[in-house]
Amino acid sequence: MTGTSQERGYGLLSALKQGENYWIEAVLEKKNLDAVINFLHNITGKPVRITDRTGKVYACSEGVKMASADDHFVDIPQNGNSILIYDPAQRDLYYRADSSDGEAWIIIGNTGEAEYPAWLPYLEEVATAVKICIFIAHEKENMEHQFKKKLIEDILLWNASEIKELIRQNKYCLDLDKLYFVSIMEPVLDSKTDMETLYKHTLEWLKYHEDVVICSVWNEKYIIFICPNKYDLQTLESDDNWDNYLSYIRKHQKDIAKRFNIPTYFGIGRKYLITELHKSYQEALTALNISKLTGKKNSVTHYLNLGVFKLINLQETAMLRQFCAENLGRLLEHDRTTKGELLQTLRVLCDTDFDVNAAAQKMFLHFNTLRYRIKKIEELTGRQLDRILDRLNLFVAVKLHDLLLLNGLLGEPGSAEKEAADSTANNPAAQLMRRRSCL
Structure with a gap:
């Protein structure tokens, strides 16, 4: 692409002159931010990302690396209510598209300090459209989360009749005749990390790794995973070797520590049918709490490895x-x-x-x-x-x-x-x- 960023901007003034309604209609019609991303990328000639306040990337221009869960998240600088933040060390420009609560951000990378003032009119032009698109995405995510929360609540609190009805409605391919187990993660959060950010990162992480049927925040303290049983592809018998899953959890734990620098505890229950999965939840919670109470740090504990403490879960x-x-x-x-x-x-x-x-x-x-x-x-x-x-x-x-x-x-x-x-x-x-x- 030739010419300065300002010259490229003049070449696209026909789009800019449409006003913010043009961009609002564009994102509502396409139900994504592609038009906005392409416009800003053409204006600036720089890599562009659009995120929410947690740093989750909802759209990015071509060439931006998105090969892992960490690539889907950006650290948003904490600088009060500033609409514009420039990081000279990383050469990144952060523009708050929603000046009221900072729910939407436009990030332009590889930017010189003298370049970005010319881009402000274009950023202001698309800000409302970006805010609306992020708001719609959050509403969809909240609806999804509420459904998963209801399903998990009925499964874990043993509402058998509700479980069957919800399974008929849901899109998670749960099968009443197959085995599943529960894994529970309890993070030790600090002032820099909240549960919402960790949960969104976990959802992205799962896309790049092992499939988990359902993952949801539970009781404002845990992240719950409902996982399908594995079967031997040759014999079609249940695979009772937990080593692969334990190594998978430890990788997740290691990646969380690398990204957020916080410890986590994991507990794992045994395999049951969906209607009996509350037992796996109780076992996983017992494993998690016992490992904490016995002084284990960053533990991954299976109920089967509790020894004498398994007897606790069998008593009234x-x-x-x-x-x-x-x-x-x-x-x-x-x-x-x-x-x-x-x-x-x-x-x-x-x-x-x-x-x-x-x-x-x-x-x-x-x-x-x-x-x-x-x-x-x-x-x-x-x-x-x-x-x-x-x-x-x-x-x-x-x-x-x-x-x-x-x-x-x-x-x-x-x-x-x-x-x-x-x-x-x-x-x-x-x-x-x-x-x-x-x-």
Whole structure:
């Protein structure tokens, strides 16, 4: 392409003179941003991308690399309500197409600081059309998300009649006669990353990797994956080797860490028919929480690998609470009445394999102070920490106590009990466990 960007712009003034209505009609008729992208690319001679506020790319000019999930996202500079941002290091120009909330951005790459002032009239001309197109795209995404959320809610909360009706309506090719399993990701978000951005990145990542039937945000805390069972192509028998899927998750985990620099936890349940998939969800959630409570960082944990902790998922909630009370009841009461730290001390001992020196260092305690606390723990629990069976009972009781408390299933006297009850009302895991305990 020859001539300066300004000369190329004059050659396209006939389109510009149509006004913003011309571009609005163009995007509504074509239902995409191709006309806008081509116009801006011809005006500037530069690579052009259009994104929303999360940095997700909705359109780009020819030649822009889009070979991976990361290529579909751009880091939008945080610079207040500035309509125009120029990054001299990257030579990128960011134009806020929606001045009110920054939901739409036009990004022109490889730009010199002296070049872009001449492009502002053209950017202003197409801004409303870009804003409308991004708004429509978001509305479609929200409708899709609400449908998936409803479907997942019915599957995971065991509404069997609703499941069958939704499967008849949906486009995800779910089959009542095939096996599926649930995987749960819990990210440790920071101030730079929100769940919406991570979810959109995950959806793009899945397009370049293994197929997942449904992926959705769940309970504002997790990203849920409903995955189809694999079958041996020669024998048509179920493939029970989890290694491929585990390596696939670890790759996803690694890519998230590289892109967002945040840790994630994954839990995986066993395979079931759709109408029984709530069991896989509960297993995946148990695997995820147990791995966190046992101090594993960035873990990928399958329910089958939980060992003795698998027994937790087989018991009624009332029995689990009773086990905690029998082993920790007097200790918990002592902590409540004296504002003591014996439970935390026992928790650290469990996490350090009952190594007294390591526990003292971790808690910044004098060795004799820790020995005194251990003596008090033994007195209140009736257990001896130098006996393996007593250690096992206390270890399981502590982890079980934390797991039940995490899911809002372990009420404590006073305000804590009310808080646990309130959290249960909005906690799908707690609802499901309570339903199980009533069967």
